[in-house]
Amino acid sequence: MLILHGKQSLNEDVRDAVADKRKQGWELDVRLTWEAGDAQRLVNEALAAGHRHIVAGGGDGTLRDIAEALALAETKASLTIL
Incomplete structure (x- = not known):
């Protein structure tokens, strides 16, 4: 699962x-964050769907939110930061 900050939806390099x-x-x-709480929700949805590897892209805030959500989930899922 790739979770990106919403602004990345227009990034042609990412789309390619x-x-x-x-x-x-x-x-x-691919999922996009848009507002507060999205990272937590998207990580939880990814884990519930059986994803065991999360790729995160965005700014410091988005990356922190995704990493924090994984830590709170107490999972063995891996995280890659773009």
Whole structure:
């Protein structure tokens, strides 16, 4: 699961990278944060759906929110920061 700050939705480099990974056979779900609490909700949804690897992209606040949500979930899921 790739979780990005909402402003990244218009980033063509990000869109191209996601398209490339999908062409390579990756099953890559993409979610965007928009307001406070989104990172926590999206991480919880990802874990409930069985995702065990979270890729995070955005600014300091978005990355902190995602890392904090994973820590609070007490999971063994891994985190990659773009």
